[in-house]
Structures are given as C-alpha cells and as structure tokens.
Amino acid sequence: MGISAFYHDSAAAMIKDGEIIAAAQEERFTRKKHDSGYPYNAVNFVLKFAKIKLNEVDHIVFYEKPFLKFERLLETYVAFAPKGFKSFAKAMPIWLREKLFQKKLIIDYLKSHDDNFKDEKKILFSEHHLSHAASAFYPSPFKNAIILTADGVGEWATTTVAIGNKNNLEIKKELHFPHSLGLLYSAFTYYAGFKVNSGEYKLMGLAPYGKPKYTNLILNNLIDLKEDGTFMLDQKYFNYSTGLTMTNENFNILFGQPVRKPETDKITQFHMDIAASIQEVTEKIMLMLTKSLRKEYKIPNLCLAGGVALNCVANGKILKEKIFENVWVQPAAGDAGGSLGAALAYWHIDLQKERKNIENDNMKGSYLGNYFTEGEIEKTLMEIDADFKLMTEDDLIEKTASEISKGKAIGWFQGRMEFGPRALGNRSILGDPRSDKMQKNLNLKVKYRESFRPFAPSVLNENVSDWFEINTDSPYMLFVADVKKEKTLKMSDDQKSLFGIDLLNIKRSEIPAVTHVDYSARIQTVYEDTNKKYYKLIKKFKELTNCPVLINTSFNIRGEPIVNTPLEAFNCFMGTELDALVIGNYYLEKEKQNINLKKDYSDQFELD
Amino acid sequence: MNFIKEFWNFLKIRKKFWLLPIIIVLVIFGGLIVLSQGSAVAPFIYAIF
Numbered sequence: 001m002g003i004s005a006f007y008h009d010s011a012a013a014m015i016k017d018g019e020i021i022a023a024a025q026e027e028r029f030t031r032k033k034h035d036s037g038y039p040y041n042a043v044n045f046v047l048k049f050a051k052i053k054l055n056e057v058d059h060i061v062f063y064e065k066p067f068l069k070f071e072r073l074l075e076t077y078v079a080f081a082p083k084g085f086k087s088f089a090k091a092m093p094i095w096l097r098e099k100l101f102q103k104k105l106i107i108d109y110l111k112s113h114d115d116n117f118k119d120e121k122k123i124l125f126s127e128h129h130l131s132h133a134a135s136a137f138y139p140s141p142f143k144n145a146i147i148l149t150a151d152g153v154g155e156w157a158t159t160t161v162a163i164g165n166k167n168n169l170e171i172k173k174e175l176h177f178p179h180s181l182g183l184l185y186s187a188f189t190y191y192a193g194f195k196v197n198s199g200e201y202k203l204m205g206l207a208p209y210g211k212p213k214y215t216n217l218i219l220n221n222l223i224d225l226k227e228d229g230t231f232m233l234d235q236k237y238f239n240y241s242t243g244l245t246m247t248n249e250n251f252n253i254l255f256g257q258p259v260r261k262p263e264t265d266k267i268t269q270f271h272m273d274i275a276a277s278i279q280e281v282t283e284k285i286m287l288m289l290t291k292s293l294r295k296e297y298k299i300p301n302l303c304l305a306g307g308v309a310l311n312c313v314a315n316g317k318i319l320k321e322k323i324f325e326n327v328w329v330q331p332a333a334g335d336a337g338g339s340l341g342a343a344l345a346y347w348h349i350d351l352q353k354e355r356k357n358i359e360n361d362n363m364k365g366s367y368l369g370n371y372f373t374e375g376e377i378e379k380t381l382m383e384i385d386a387d388f389k390l391m392t393e394d395d396l397i398e399k400t401a402s403e404i405s406k407g408k409a410i411g412w413f414q415g416r417m418e419f420g421p422r423a424l425g426n427r428s429i430l431g432d433p434r435s436d437k438m439q440k441n442l443n444l445k446v447k448y449r450e451s452f453r454p455f456a457p458s459v460l461n462e463n464v465s466d467w468f469e470i471n472t473d474s475p476y477m478l479f480v481a482d483v484k485k486e487k488t489l490k491m492s493d494d495q496k497s498l499f500g501i502d503l504l505n506i507k508r509s510e511i512p513a514v515t516h517v518d519y520s521a522r523i524q525t526v527y528e529d530t531n532k533k534y535y536k537l538i539k540k541f542k543e544l545t546n547c548p549v550l551i552n553t554s555f556n557i558r559g560e561p562i563v564n565t566p567l568e569a570f571n572c573f574m575g576t577e578l579d580a581l582v583i584g585n586y587y588l589e590k591e592k593q594n595i596n597l598k599k600d601y602s603d604q605f606e607l608d
Numbered sequence: 609m610n611f612i613k614e615f616w617n618f619l620k621i622r623k624k625f626w627l628l629p630i631i632i633v634l635v636i637f638g639g640l641i642v643l644s645q646g647s648a649v650a651p652f653i654y655a656i657f
Contacts, residue, residue, distance in 0.1 A: 067618045071627065078630055092638030101611060 001046060002343030004063040004131070004335050006102065008034045008197050011336035012042035013368075013419075014050045014057075015343045018353055020139060022049040023368040023419040025336045028564040033608060034198055035561075038109045039339075045370060047113065054114035057122065061346045063338035064128035066102040068155035070095060072177055076241050084242025124350075126342040128154025129306070130162075130171060132333075135341030136305035137164035138348055138355060139362040140328040146299050148289065151306035151334075152182035152197075159230075161293060164303070167348040167355050178241045179232045181285055182307050184222070187238060188278040190246035192271045193260030198608045204313055205453045207279035208518035209500050210272030214255065215280045221254055223281070229289030267452075269500045279313060286314045290323045300325035305341070309333040309478070310421065312522050316480035319472065331366040331476035332420035340419075365530030366476060367426055369417025372566055377584045380566045387592040393533070396585050401540035404432050404550065408579035409446055411555055413569040414533055417562070422477045423554035424524060425458055425534035427562045427569075429578065431513065431551035433457055438513035438551060440504070445577040448602045449558035452501055455551045456522040457514035460538050463548040464525050467511070477524040477552075483509045488519055513551050524552060559605035575601020 002013040005026075013023035022045065027033050029041030047054060073095070077088050098105060103123060111117055126134075132149040147162040147169070158180030161173045186196045189203045219225060224232045235241060239248040245259075252258050257270060290302060302324040304315065310333045319327055330337050347353050372380075381388045391399065404410055412428045423429075429446060431438050433455075443451045456477055457467075465471045470481035488509045495506050503517040514521050528535045542548040555563045557576060563569045566583050573581040573588065574597050581588040619625055 067615065068622075071618075071622065071624060074627060074630060074634060077634075088634075088638075089641050092634070092641055096635065096638045103614070104611070 001043070001057045001060050002063060002126075002131075002339035002341065003039060003043065003060065003106070004337075004339040004342070005038050006036060006099065007064075007335055008036045009334050009336040010035055010037060010039040010042065011332070011339040011419075012039045012046045013340035013343055014046035015340075015347060016050060018347055018356055020340065020344075020362060020364060020368060022046045023332070023340050024370060024417065025332075025419070025561075027561040028369070028417065031561055031568075033559060033561050033605070038106075040109065040112070043110075043113060053116070054110060055116045055119075059124060059343075059346055060106075060110065060122050061124045061126050061342040062102070062106060063126055063131040063335070063342040065125045065155055066099060068127070070100055072153075072156050076177070080242045087242050087244055090244070124346060126345050127157075128338065129157040129160040129174070130169075130345050131338040131341035132305040132330075133160060133162040133164075133171065133303075133341065134169060134345035134348070135332065135337040136303035136309075136328070136330040137162070137169055138167075138344040139330070139340075140301075140303050141359055141361045142301040142303065142326065142328065143358055144299055145301035145303045145328075146293050146297050146324075147303040147305070148293065149304070149306040150181050150286075150308035152186060153177045153180055158182060159289075159306075163297065163299070166358070167353060169345070169349055175230060178235060178238070181231075181282065183238075183240055183246070184233060185278060185282055185308065185311070187240065187246040187251070188274060191251065191255070191259050192274055193262040193265060193267070195608055196246060200307070201310075202450070202453065203275045204279060204311060205516075206267070206272055206275040207313070208276070208516050208520065209452060209503060210269065210274070210276035212276040212280040213273045214277035215284075217254065218277055218281050225285065225288070227288070228292035229285055229287075231285060267450075272500055282308070282311060283314045283317045286311075287317060287321060287323070290318050291321075294323050302327045303330070304328070305330040305333045305337060307334050312478045313480045313520070315478055316470075316520070319470070319479055320481070326472075327479075328361070329476060329478040330420075331363060331418075331422065331424075331478065333478070334421065337420065361475070363476075365527070366419050366424060367416040367531065368419040370564055371416040372584070374584055377566045377586055381570070381583070381586060381588075384567065384570060384597065385594060386570060386588055386597070387594070388586045388588045391585050391587055393536075393585055396582065396587060397533070397537050397540050399587060400430075400580075400582055401537055401544055403580055404430055404541060405544045407432055407435055407438070409438075409442060409577070411569055411573045411578045411581040412534075412537075413555065413563065413566065413581070413583040415531075417564060420476065422524075423552065423562055424475070424477065425526060425531050425552060427555040427564075428552045429555050430537075431455075431553075432545075433511035433514040433549050433551045434545065434547055436507045436512045442513075442551070442553065447553065447557055448576070452504060454516040454522070455514050455553050456524060457511065457549045458524045458526050458534070458538060458552040460535065460542065460548040461525040461527050463542070464523065467549060468521060468523055470523060474523045474525045475527065475530065477522055480520050480522050482519050483511065483515045483521055487511065488515070511547065511549050514549065557602060557605065559608045571599060571601065575599050575604075
C-alpha cells in the first residue's frame with residue numbers, strides 16, 4: 001500500500017503482486033478540495049476493495065522522506081538567515097510538534113484501521129521524486145524510457161531525470177530547491193491572483209487570451225536558462241524560500257503591477273499577457289529539457305509526472321515537436337499519484353519484482369476508485385425520494401445521447417471513480433460540443449466558475465485524427481492539440497480585431513464548446529476496452545449527429561471535489577442547472593424531481 | 609528514543625553532522641516558540657509544508 005499525505009492531495013493506493021488494484025484521493029471522501037490530512041477514508045477504501053485487513057498488507061510505503069525535507073528546511077533557513085525569521089517562527093512549531101515525528105504519526109493513524117496492526121517495520125519511506133518517477137514509468141507501456149519529473153519541490157529535488165529499464169529505475173540527475181519550474185509557475189499563479197496549488201490550471205486556461213509580451217522580461221531577469229534546459233531562478237524576485245508569499249516587491253516592480261487581489265481586482269489584459277508569457281517560458285524550458293535528454297540518452301520513450309506534467313499544453317508541444325516517438329503521462333501526476341509510485345517503487349526496485357504485461361498501459365484507464373452496485377444506487381435514490389427510471393443499457397444510451405444532442409447538460413455517474421484530477425467519463429458532466437452557447441452556459445449555470453475557462457472534448461479513439469491534429473493516444477486528457485483545420489471556421493476581419501475575453505464569443509469551429517480561443521483542445525481519447533459504456537454513448541451520439549465528440553467536464557462545481565457517491569451526484573444535480581442525471585442505468589430528469597429537494601448549492605464550497 | 613536513533617542514522621548517512629549544532633540551537637529556539645504559542649495553525653506556504 002502506498003500513502004501520500006500531509007502536504008496536499010492526500011491519497012492511498014494498493015498494489016497486489018504488482019498489479020494496481022485500487023487508488024483514491026482523500027478529498028473525494030472528505031469533500032475538502034486538495035485535502036492534505038491523513039487519508040483515512042482512502043486507506044479504508046483500498047483495504048476494503050482489496051478485501052484485506054491492514055495487518056495483512058505486506059508493506060506500507062509513504063511517498064516522501066520527512067527527515068530530508070527537514071534538512072532542506074534548516075539549510076534554507078541557515079542560507080538565508082537572518083531573513084526568514086518570521087517564516088521560521090511559523091514553521092518550526094508545526095515541525096517540532098508533528099511533522100518531524102511523521103513515522104509515529106503514521107503508525108498511530110494506521111492503528112485506527114486495525115488494532116492488530118503492530119509490525120512497524122512494514123512502514124517504509126520512498127523519495128518524493130522517486131515516487132513520481134515510479135508512478136510514471138511502471139504503469140507505462142514502455143520497457144525502457146526516460147522519466148522526467150517536475151513539480152514545486154519534494155525533499156530537495158524539483159526536477160529529476162531517471163532512466164527506467166524493465167523493473168529498474170535509476171535517478172540520474174536532479175535540479176534542487178529553490179530552482180523549480182513548478183514554483184516559478186506557482187509564483188505567477190499567485191501574482192495573477194489565483195490560489196497556489198490549484199489555480200495553475202486557470203493560469204494555463206487564461207494564457208491563450210493573452211500575448212506573451214513578458215517572455216523576454218522573464219527570461220532576462222528571473223531565470224538563468226542553460227542550453228540543456230536546466231536553469232536557476234534569481235531569488236531576488238521570489239519570497240517562497242523564507243517568506244509567506246510566493247513573490248516579493250522586486251517582482252511587482254519588474255512587471256509594473258502589484259499582486260492581483262482576487263476579491264477586488266478584475267482579471268485584465270495584463271494578467272492574460274502574464275499568463276501567456278509564463279506559459280511560453282514553461283513550454284520553452286520543457287522543450288529544451290526533453291530535447292537535450294533525447295539527444296543524450298537516445299531512448300525513444302518519455303514518461304512524465306509531477307505537477308508540471310499536468311500542464312497539458314506543454315505536454316502537447318512535446319508531442320507535436322516529435323522529440324520522442326512515444327510519450328506517456330501519469331494521470332495522477334500530482335502528489336496523489338505519489339502514493340501509487342511509492343508502492344510501485346518498493347515492489348519493483350527494492351523487492352526486485354519483474355513487471356508484468358509490460359507492453360500495455362497498466363493504469364486501467366485510471367478507473368481505480370469507488371463504485372456502487374445497482375442495489376446501492378437504488379437504495380440511495382429511494383431514501384432521498386428522487387424520481388428515477390431504471391432502463392436497459394441500450395435504452396439508456398440512446399436516451400442520453402439524444403438528450404445531449406438536443407443541448408441538454410447531463411450528469412454522468414458510472415462505474416469506478418477516476419484516480420487523478422481529471423474526470424474521464426465516470427464522474428462527468430456531458431454536453432454537446434457543437435453548441436456555441438454551451439461553454440458559457442456550463443461555466444455560469446452549472447459549474448459556477450469563471451466564463452473564460454475552457455472545456456475538454458472526449459472523442460472516440462478511432463476518430464481522433466479526423467477532428468484534432470493528433471494521432472496518438474491521449475486517454476488521460478493530458479495532451480492539448482489543435483482542432484483540425486477543416487473543422488475550424490474562419491474569423492472575419494472584425495473578429496480578428498477582438499482580443500482578451502471578447503474572443504470567447506466567436507464561434508471558432510464545428511465544435512465551438514471545446515475549442516479554446518487559440519483553436520486548441522485538451523483531448524481525451526475514449527476506448528472500448530477501458531470504458532465500454534462511455535464509448536458506446538459517444539458512438540451513439542456520433543450516429544445521431546455525425547460528431548464523435550462530447551464535452552466532458554468534471555462532475556462538480558467550482559471549489560468542490562468531484563462527486564464520489566450517488567447522493568453527492570444527486571445533490572450537485574439538484575443544486576445546479578443540470579437537465580438530467582444518469583447514475584448506472586438509472587435516469588433522472590430535473591423536471592420530474594420534487595422542487596423541495598433543490599438546495600442552494602453554490603455557497604457550500606470555498607471558491608478555489 | 610527510536611526517533612533519536614533514526615535521526616542520528618539519518619545525519620550519519622547524509623554526512624550532515626555539521627548541521628547538528630544548528631539543529632540544537634534551532635530546536636531550542638523552536639521549542640521556545642512552541643512553548644510561547646497557543647496553536648500551531650499552518651499558514652499556507654508552498655515550499656515549506
């Protein structure tokens with residue numbers, strides 16, 4: 001069993017004889033986004049799913065090493081002293097009371113699952129970036145590969161390069177704190193007024209509205225970028241090493257504006273240009289890194305993990321430049337995936353176990369979470385007095401596809417929950433991508449989030465290259481590519497003169513709801529063997545409309561973790577303007593529900 | 609006790625004995641802060657926690 005916790009995105013994962021059995025993030029159970037607490041519920045779930053007690057688990061691997069982190073912390077304070085005393089004064093109590101004694105803490109928590117658990121020797125510690133690298137390499141369909149991991153920071157490492165060969169995995173190079181691509185991106189996230197650790201996605205979504213006017217300013221001042229893509233950040237502009245903010249006054253002076261206050265300051269063209277600039281810099285660094293690695297190691301396969309690997313625009317560029325023949329990204333690339341990686345690293349590296357089924361993607365479509373039986377679903381629906389209809393699978397698919405084609409927004413809850421931040425068709429809200437009003441409507445009436453944020457398409461795998469400029473698998477929505485030229489619509493001269501958020505109102509392609517303002521789309525390819533029901537639904541939609549694409553956005557509202565249970569799905573359905581809800585083979589129409597079951601939903605979650 | 613043994617091993621393996629005097633000073637300092645504070649509510653700092 002692997003565990004990640006006490007930082008952000010706590011999770012637990014279970015592997016049995018090398019096979020990934022189950023994995024889930026704690027936030028889905030506690031309903032607290034990016035929950036960093038001990039993943040009590042996630043551990044319970046993976047144990048229950050594996051049908052074992054904790055005492056029967058052979059090894060429990062934590063995803064990072066607390067002592068090493070403490071070492072980094074102390075050395076950083078020493079290096080910057082006397083600056084940083086305020087941060088030191090805040091950090092020390094937490095470390096001395098709790099974090100330094102994480103092993104004991106974990107043991108105590110584990111005992112709450114099973115009183116018989118006594119063998120403390122079963123608890124082991126992996127390294128943060130080794131966990132990431134293992135999560136990217138072992139489930140990948142490659143016998144050998146270069147593994148590049150990049151995130152904010154682990155213990156010391158912020159970026160690592162590893163070589164994987166069969167069951168061996170060896171870290172070759174590391175970039176160390178405070179020089180971090182993840183922290184650089186987070187610094188700009190903070191500067192643009194978004195939340196660090198969750199708002200990075202918004203910055204990436206905002207980037208196409210802007211022009212990369214500040215790229216040179218960033219490259220000339222903030223970063224010393226070398227030819228091979230390695231870099232150092234000039235700490236003069238940052239405050240994260242010792243302060244309580246990401247950037248400092250020098251940063252504000254350099255870019256000419258103070259940090260945006262999300263409560264009062266509007267997002268302006270300046271913030272869009274800032275987003276475009278840092279996105280361009282990130283892509284440049286990732287491309288330089290991957291190009292130099294390809295040249296140095298001459299291995300055709302690349303695996304990616306770490307928070308930066310969730311930057312699907314940069315991933316798409318790596319793919320487009322054809323630097324590697326094959327690229328595979330761990331769907332839970334953030335810290336949640338560290339739990340899986342920690343378990344896999346111990347199994348294959350320390351225990352020297354061979355990899356099975358080495359030619360295939362072994363993530364099982366990332367459908368590794370909770371599921372509910374028909375009986376459980378019906379019981380919930382009866383208890384809450386919902387109006388529902390049980391249908392045969394074929395009828396259900398016909399009905400759902402037909403409703404989507406009429407412009408309805410549908411909550412789609414099926415099978416096992418996804419592991420990782422993306423909904424991949426089991427806890428999703430679906431819509432018709434051909435509608436030019438859908439993006440705005442879904443953002444404002446269903447998701448209650450900023451109107452600039454784009455939606456992603458799910459497309460039948462066999463049709464992906466008819467609609468998008470991509471011809472490889474993208475099962476986890478981690479590659480961005482352009483909508484096929486033939487499917488795009490030409491802009492008039494008037495439209496061309498628009499910029500910023502006004503671009504949103506232009507119909508840009510035959511599938512405008514999933515075409516971002518720069519004609520790009522974050523693609524999910526759907527397969528019959530990993531998600532048969534979802535595949536059949538899109539296929540039916542294609543029969544009706546000649547379009548093998550659906551809008552797929554996560555089943556939640558802004559600030560809410562993706563729904564986990566039928567009850568949460570129902571509450572989200574009743575609290576938003578979703579038109580219908582499909583749970584298993586149960587079909588629920590909004591019009592037929594008791595109005596008294598409607599709840600004011602949008603205020604329940606803290607905005608992200 | 610177990611913790612001290614593990615931490616000692618850690619310093620040995622990492623060859624970080626030079627950190628020891630700093631650690632002792634910091635621990636005393638940190639200890640004082642702990643004692644003088646009511647709660648240990650974590651502020652949100654990316655790099656540290």
